[in-house]
Amino acid sequence: MLMNRIEKAAIDNAGRRALQRHYEIPKLLQLAGGPLPPGAHAVEIGCGPGYGTRLILDGFRAAQVDALDLDPGMIDKARRRLSRHHPDRTRLAVGDATDLRSAFGAADGSYDAAFDFAIIHHIPNWRAALAEIARVLKPGGLFVFEEVTAHALARPSYRLLFDHPTEDRFSAAQFLPELHRHGLTVRDACTRISGDYLFGVAERRA
DSSP states (O other): OOOOHHHHHHHSSHHHHHHIIIIIHHHHHHHHTSSOOTTOEEEEESOTTSHHHHHHHHTSOOSEEEEEESOHHHHHHHHHHHTTSOGGGEEEEEOOTTOHHHHHOOOTTOEEEEEEESOGGGOTTHHHHHHHHHHHEEEEEEEEEEEEOHHHHTSHHHHHHOOOOOSSOOOHHHHHHHHHHTTEEEEEEEEETTTTEEEEEEEEOO
16 A cells, blocks of 8 residues: 555655664664674565665665565655665565565565565555565565554554555554464564554564
8 A cells, every 4th residue: 555645755754764773773683683694685565765775785784685665756766865875786676565576576485584664554465465575585584574553553643644554454462473374483572652663573484
Protein backbone atom coordinates (compact mmCIF):
# COMPACT_ATOMS: atom_id res chain seq x y z
CA MET A 1 0.00 0.00 0.00
CA LEU A 2 1.46 3.33 -1.08
CA MET A 3 2.07 6.07 1.47
CA ASN A 4 0.01 9.23 1.26
CA ARG A 5 1.49 12.67 0.71
CA ILE A 6 1.76 13.47 4.43
CA GLU A 7 3.61 10.27 5.29
CA LYS A 8 5.98 10.71 2.37
CA ALA A 9 6.92 14.09 3.79
CA ALA A 10 7.25 12.57 7.27
CA ILE A 11 9.82 10.01 6.16
CA ASP A 12 11.84 12.28 3.88
CA ASN A 13 13.13 15.08 6.08
CA ALA A 14 16.10 15.94 8.28
CA GLY A 15 14.34 14.96 11.51
CA ARG A 16 13.54 11.47 10.29
CA ARG A 17 17.07 11.01 8.99
CA ALA A 18 18.52 12.08 12.34
CA LEU A 19 16.25 9.65 14.20
CA GLN A 20 17.34 6.79 11.96
CA ARG A 21 21.03 7.59 12.20
CA HIS A 22 21.29 8.41 15.89
CA TYR A 23 18.69 6.15 17.49
CA GLU A 24 17.21 3.44 15.26
CA ILE A 25 20.37 2.16 13.58
CA PRO A 26 22.42 2.07 16.82
CA LYS A 27 19.55 0.20 18.52
CA LEU A 28 19.27 -2.32 15.69
CA LEU A 29 23.04 -2.77 15.58
CA GLN A 30 22.95 -3.53 19.29
CA LEU A 31 20.20 -6.12 18.81
CA ALA A 32 22.07 -7.65 15.87
CA GLY A 33 25.34 -7.89 17.80
CA GLY A 34 27.19 -5.54 15.44
CA PRO A 35 27.67 -5.06 11.69
CA LEU A 36 27.14 -7.76 9.09
CA PRO A 37 29.98 -10.12 8.13
CA PRO A 38 32.38 -8.96 5.40
CA GLY A 39 30.95 -9.36 1.91
CA ALA A 40 27.32 -9.52 3.10
CA HIS A 41 24.60 -9.09 0.48
CA ALA A 42 21.41 -7.50 1.87
CA VAL A 43 17.92 -6.65 0.66
CA GLU A 44 15.77 -3.77 1.88
CA ILE A 45 12.01 -3.72 1.38
CA GLY A 46 10.34 -0.34 1.01
CA CYS A 47 13.50 1.70 0.67
CA GLY A 48 11.71 5.05 0.26
CA PRO A 49 14.15 7.87 -0.57
CA GLY A 50 17.18 5.66 0.06
CA TYR A 51 18.49 7.00 3.35
CA GLY A 52 17.99 3.69 5.13
CA THR A 53 19.80 1.97 2.27
CA ARG A 54 22.78 4.19 2.85
CA LEU A 55 22.75 3.34 6.57
CA ILE A 56 22.72 -0.38 5.76
CA LEU A 57 25.87 0.22 3.72
CA ASP A 58 27.58 2.54 6.19
CA GLY A 59 26.28 1.35 9.56
CA PHE A 60 25.71 -2.36 8.99
CA ARG A 61 28.59 -2.45 6.48
CA ALA A 62 26.80 -4.48 3.85
CA ALA A 63 28.90 -5.03 0.74
CA GLN A 64 25.88 -4.88 -1.56
CA VAL A 65 22.23 -3.86 -1.09
CA ASP A 66 19.25 -4.60 -3.31
CA ALA A 67 16.46 -2.15 -2.42
CA LEU A 68 12.92 -1.91 -3.73
CA ASP A 69 9.82 0.23 -3.29
CA LEU A 70 6.31 0.23 -4.74
CA ASP A 71 6.55 3.95 -5.48
CA PRO A 72 8.54 4.86 -8.64
CA GLY A 73 8.98 8.40 -7.31
CA MET A 74 10.71 7.09 -4.20
CA ILE A 75 12.99 4.91 -6.30
CA ASP A 76 13.96 8.00 -8.33
CA LYS A 77 14.82 9.84 -5.10
CA ALA A 78 16.78 6.87 -3.80
CA ARG A 79 18.70 6.61 -7.07
CA ARG A 80 19.70 10.26 -6.89
CA ARG A 81 20.78 9.97 -3.24
CA LEU A 82 22.70 6.74 -3.67
CA SER A 83 24.42 7.89 -6.86
CA ARG A 84 26.47 10.10 -4.53
CA HIS A 85 27.20 7.28 -2.07
CA HIS A 86 28.42 3.87 -3.21
CA PRO A 87 26.47 3.69 -6.51
CA ASP A 88 28.33 0.51 -7.43
CA ARG A 89 27.05 -1.22 -4.28
CA THR A 90 23.30 -0.75 -4.74
CA ARG A 91 20.64 -2.13 -7.05
CA LEU A 92 17.22 -0.46 -7.05
CA ALA A 93 13.88 -1.64 -8.41
CA VAL A 94 10.19 -0.78 -8.35
CA GLY A 95 8.58 -3.86 -6.87
CA ASP A 96 6.48 -5.68 -4.31
CA ALA A 97 7.98 -7.01 -1.08
CA THR A 98 5.94 -10.19 -1.47
CA ASP A 99 7.69 -11.02 -4.78
CA LEU A 100 11.43 -10.44 -4.69
CA ARG A 101 11.91 -12.92 -7.52
CA SER A 102 10.24 -10.51 -9.95
CA ALA A 103 12.18 -7.51 -8.65
CA PHE A 104 15.66 -8.99 -8.44
CA GLY A 105 15.44 -12.58 -9.62
CA ALA A 106 16.01 -13.56 -5.99
CA ALA A 107 16.33 -17.31 -5.62
CA ASP A 108 15.91 -19.13 -2.31
CA GLY A 109 18.73 -18.25 0.08
CA SER A 110 20.00 -15.25 -1.90
CA TYR A 111 20.73 -12.82 0.94
CA ASP A 112 22.74 -12.63 4.14
CA ALA A 113 20.36 -10.06 5.63
CA ALA A 114 16.99 -8.41 5.03
CA PHE A 115 15.90 -5.02 6.38
CA ASP A 116 12.46 -3.63 7.17
CA PHE A 117 12.39 -0.01 8.34
CA ALA A 118 8.67 0.25 9.25
CA ILE A 119 7.26 -1.04 5.97
CA ILE A 120 5.53 -4.35 6.68
CA HIS A 121 2.60 -2.67 8.46
CA HIS A 122 1.82 -1.02 5.09
CA ILE A 123 1.46 -4.40 3.36
CA PRO A 124 -2.09 -5.85 3.43
CA ASN A 125 -0.77 -9.43 3.20
CA TRP A 126 2.04 -8.90 5.69
CA ARG A 127 2.35 -12.62 6.36
CA ALA A 128 3.24 -13.18 2.70
CA ALA A 129 5.96 -10.53 3.01
CA LEU A 130 7.45 -12.36 6.00
CA ALA A 131 7.31 -15.64 4.10
CA GLU A 132 9.15 -14.05 1.17
CA ILE A 133 11.83 -12.59 3.44
CA ALA A 134 12.36 -16.01 5.01
CA ARG A 135 12.57 -17.59 1.54
CA VAL A 136 15.34 -15.34 0.28
CA LEU A 137 17.49 -15.44 3.43
CA LYS A 138 20.36 -17.87 3.70
CA PRO A 139 20.40 -20.21 6.72
CA GLY A 140 21.82 -18.06 9.50
CA GLY A 141 20.86 -14.88 7.64
CA LEU A 142 19.38 -12.01 9.64
CA PHE A 143 16.05 -10.23 9.38
CA VAL A 144 16.49 -6.78 10.96
CA PHE A 145 13.20 -5.00 11.58
CA GLU A 146 11.53 -2.01 13.15
CA GLU A 147 7.75 -1.95 12.93
CA VAL A 148 4.68 0.06 13.84
CA THR A 149 2.07 -2.01 15.65
CA ALA A 150 -1.72 -1.99 15.64
CA HIS A 151 -1.59 -0.17 18.97
CA ALA A 152 0.07 2.85 17.31
CA LEU A 153 -2.11 2.68 14.19
CA ALA A 154 -5.21 2.96 16.36
CA ARG A 155 -4.09 6.31 17.77
CA PRO A 156 -6.10 9.32 16.51
CA SER A 157 -3.00 10.99 15.05
CA TYR A 158 -2.19 7.97 12.88
CA ARG A 159 -5.81 7.57 11.76
CA LEU A 160 -6.06 11.26 10.85
CA LEU A 161 -2.76 11.74 9.05
CA PHE A 162 -1.77 8.44 7.44
CA ASP A 163 -3.29 5.70 5.28
CA HIS A 164 -2.76 2.09 6.36
CA PRO A 165 -4.50 -1.24 5.77
CA THR A 166 -7.49 -1.44 8.09
CA GLU A 167 -7.70 -5.25 8.29
CA ASP A 168 -5.37 -7.78 9.91
CA ARG A 169 -3.11 -5.34 11.71
CA PHE A 170 -0.56 -6.92 14.04
CA SER A 171 0.62 -6.42 17.58
CA ALA A 172 4.11 -7.39 18.72
CA ALA A 173 2.55 -10.51 20.24
CA GLN A 174 1.24 -11.49 16.78
CA PHE A 175 4.23 -10.42 14.70
CA LEU A 176 6.94 -12.34 16.57
CA PRO A 177 5.24 -15.78 16.49
CA GLU A 178 4.57 -15.28 12.77
CA LEU A 179 8.32 -14.96 12.24
CA HIS A 180 8.83 -18.31 13.92
CA ARG A 181 6.13 -19.89 11.73
CA HIS A 182 8.15 -18.89 8.65
CA GLY A 183 11.43 -20.30 9.88
CA LEU A 184 12.81 -17.18 11.56
CA THR A 185 14.01 -17.44 15.16
CA VAL A 186 13.90 -14.17 17.08
CA ARG A 187 17.33 -13.44 18.56
CA ASP A 188 16.35 -10.25 20.34
CA ALA A 189 13.41 -7.84 20.28
CA CYS A 190 11.97 -4.96 22.27
CA THR A 191 9.03 -2.58 22.15
CA ARG A 192 8.98 1.18 22.64
CA ILE A 193 6.32 3.78 23.62
CA SER A 194 3.71 1.51 25.20
CA GLY A 195 4.10 -1.15 22.53
CA ASP A 196 3.67 1.21 19.57
CA TYR A 197 7.01 0.30 17.99
CA LEU A 198 8.76 -3.04 17.71
CA PHE A 199 12.51 -3.44 17.13
CA GLY A 200 14.18 -6.79 16.61
CA VAL A 201 16.44 -9.22 14.84
CA ALA A 202 15.54 -12.75 13.74
CA GLU A 203 17.73 -15.47 12.26
CA ARG A 204 16.82 -17.83 9.43
CA ARG A 205 16.83 -21.41 10.64
CA ALA A 206 18.55 -24.07 8.59
